Amino acid sequence: MSVTRVPLSCEFFPTATPEGAEKLAAVRRDLAVFQFEYFSVTYGAGGSTRDRTMNLVARMCAENGPPVMPHLTCVASTEAEIRTLLDDYRALGVNRLMALRGDMPSGAFENAGFTTATQLVSYVRQLWGEDARICVAAYPEVHPRARTPAEDLHAFREKVMAGATDAVTQYFYNADAYLHFRDDAQALGVEIALVPGIMPISNFVQLSRFSDACGAEIPRWLRKRLEALQDDIPALCDFGADIVAQMCERLIAEGVPALHFYSMNRADLIREICKRLGWC
Numbered sequence: 001m002s003v004t005r006v007p008l009s010c011e012f013f014p015t016a017t018p019e020g021a022e023k024l025a026a027v028r029r030d031l032a033v034f035q036f037e038y039f040s041v042t043y044g045a046g047g048s049t050r051d052r053t054m055n056l057v058a059r060m061c062a063e064n065g066p067p068v069m070p071h072l073t074c075v076a077s078t079e080a081e082i083r084t085l086l087d088d089y090r091a092l093g094v095n096r097l098m099a100l101r102g103d104m105p106s107g108a109f110e111n112a113g114f115t116t117a118t119q120l121v122s123y124v125r126q127l128w129g130e131d132a133r134i135c136v137a138a139y140p141e142v143h144p145r146a147r148t149p150a151e152d153l154h155a156f157r158e159k160v161m162a163g164a165t166d167a168v169t170q171y172f173y174n175a176d177a178y179l180h181f182r183d184d185a186q187a188l189g190v191e192i193a194l195v196p197g198i199m200p201i202s203n204f205v206q207l208s209r210f211s212d213a214c215g216a217e218i219p220r221w222l223r224k225r226l227e228a229l230q231d232d233i234p235a236l237c238d239f240g241a242d243i244v245a246q247m248c249e250r251l252i253a254e255g256v257p258a259l260h261f262y263s264m265n266r267a268d269l270i271r272e273i274c275k276r277l278g279w280c
Helices: 018-034 050-062 079-091 117-128 149-161 175-187 204-214 220-229 233-253 268-276
Strands: 008-012 038-041 068-073 096-100 133-138 166-171 193-198 259-262
Touching: 008 018, 018 050, 018 268, 038 050, 050 068, 050 079, 068 079, 079 117, 096 117, 117 133, 117 149, 133 149, 149 166, 149 175, 175 193, 175 233, 193 233, 204 220, 220 233, 233 259, 233 268
Parallel strands: 008 038, 008 259, 038 068, 068 096, 096 133, 133 166, 166 193, 193 259
Antiparallel strands: none
């Protein structure tokens, strides 16, 4: 298979130990061959990984590799705390941000500042100016807290109107869900790049837990195949790479602007997908 190459980006999560940081640095070096457009760095619920996220972003910025896009959630953070983080990122030369509402930390019941991603987008745009790239999340299979698909689509449009320049979707394994969401968003006048989020498959139990929590559907036929392979990890990863690569091929044929990989801090899973697409 040789598929037309599209721009690629990749997500990492901050590690808790120096050993983990070294392993992640090796992953980034391994992935350099793919010339990613940017790397993103996640931010724990309620800012639970704030310091680790900042440290990883600073380390990556110092490497002079691809641009870095930190995630930032706004719930359970005051405006002053968010302002400080944004100023610190700017001082590092960061000009991209993934603006998210986020989840309240365990045991917290009151919000300290902004309550929606739309408010955060507007605030970042005000502080960082028109040249900043502000990315937001999109949910082709409907946000788990949305009452209706129409409500979810309207909330997405509000984020765009507030100043978002790009969007990355929650992962999915049903390309039609993405395509319908894209068409519906365009019908509402949303013209920003809507980049599919791509999740490699390596662990059935973990993937099932993630999917149940975030509302990403694993089609029944795929769930059954993965369940049958769960005790044979090499076979599961091989099958998973085939399935995800086939979905990427279809998405590219349908004109997606780019692909964003959820790396799980591993290079091998992305490499196997890209190999099947003829990119390495």
